[in-house]
Amino acid sequence: MPATVIAERTGWTGSISCLRERIRAIRPEYAPADPADRLDHDPGQVVQCDLWVPPASIPLGDGQTGAPPVLVMVAAFSRFITAMMLPSRVTTDLVAGMWQLLSQDLGAIPHRLWWDNESGIGRRGRLTDPVTAFVGTVATTLVQLKPFDRRVRGNHRARQPV
Secondary structure (H helix, E strand, C coil), X not given: CCXXXXXXXXXXXXXXXXXXXXXXXXXXXXXXXXXXXXXXXXXXXXXXXXXXXXCCCEXXXXXXXXXXXXXXEEECCCCCEEEEECCCCCHHHHHHHHHHHHHHHHCCCCCEEEECCCCCCXXXXXXXXXXXXXXXXXXXXXXXXCCCCHHHHCCHHHHCCC
């Protein structure tokens, strides 16, 4: 509500600039909560999956170096993070990595796995056949997220310290 309307409704007789300054100072206290600021998830509901590629080559053994992808999984409720290096980004390596991290490190299968649009997982909302078989076998749902979808992931900038 503009300061002029507040002044009119409250019968303000002082300077409008003083009222505007005071309203500007207290307005953030009355702002509604941003629905994308913080998301709450129940235990076991969601695990977010992503690939990270090291920024530099690392020794792989036998005199070889490279930057193989790292599968990272984060439980949305507890923020528990687990990761493992994969030999490649192909579907079979992604499925094997998901199974190993879920069964050994997390020790449970969440209701949903969230992935970005990783080509080894699927394209345009259609999962690859091995991924479809995997999620059917372990009785979970895999959701491919749109890039930068705050309604699902929350506003990451709002969580960073100022």
